[in-house]
Amino acid sequence: SQQGEEDPQALSIQEGENATMNCSYKTSINNLQWYRQNSGRGLVHLILIRSNEREKHSGRLRVTLDTSKKSSSLLITASRAADTASYFCATDAIGRQGAQKLVFGQGTRLTINP
């Protein structure tokens, strides 16, 4: 089954620096999404990039997608302490009976040090 794998598993940087997280997946996709999760809370959708897009921006977030390499990256520029969280990529899949579902990676734990 396809599954996103994030790299690195953990990242610790100083406030103000840029943070880059990578995601790899195994099968063809229609789109790829990034989610954020604060400790012990639910996931929050950040950004979606379609398979025919190569780059997308949203505020301080920049997502790239390389379908030939089956990989994506999430860049957070000018990081802030409040960006400390876990970040997950998710790829779309069709389950049994045509149900849409997402397959999540293991996530990158990002720590921004003040």
Add this chain to the structure above:
Amino acid sequence: ETGVTQTPRHLVMGMTNKKSLKCEQHLGHNAMYWYKQSAKKPLELMFVYNFKEQTENNSVPSRFSPECPNSSHLFLHLHTLQPEDSALYLCASSSRGSLRNEQFFGPGTRLTVL
């Protein structure tokens, strides 16, 4: 607030107890999901409901019993759980047929099985 609520937020139960988790979405979505999140493991999809019909059961043990009385409410009935079932249980909803397939998550129920 994502428009998805979960109760209770925390639950401690013995292995012989019966309890239920509740999820409610106020977004007009027609698909709802249960996920299990354990420490150091990827987010595991448990069940998918589309228009109140269960369309995915990801080999979940029968001690977990989902119920979807309508497209706004989703329950997870728990019975004779094991300590390894301790985890964060997340509910999500989405609009089936949407090209985005973005999921909206509740805050989760932290379950501890003694």
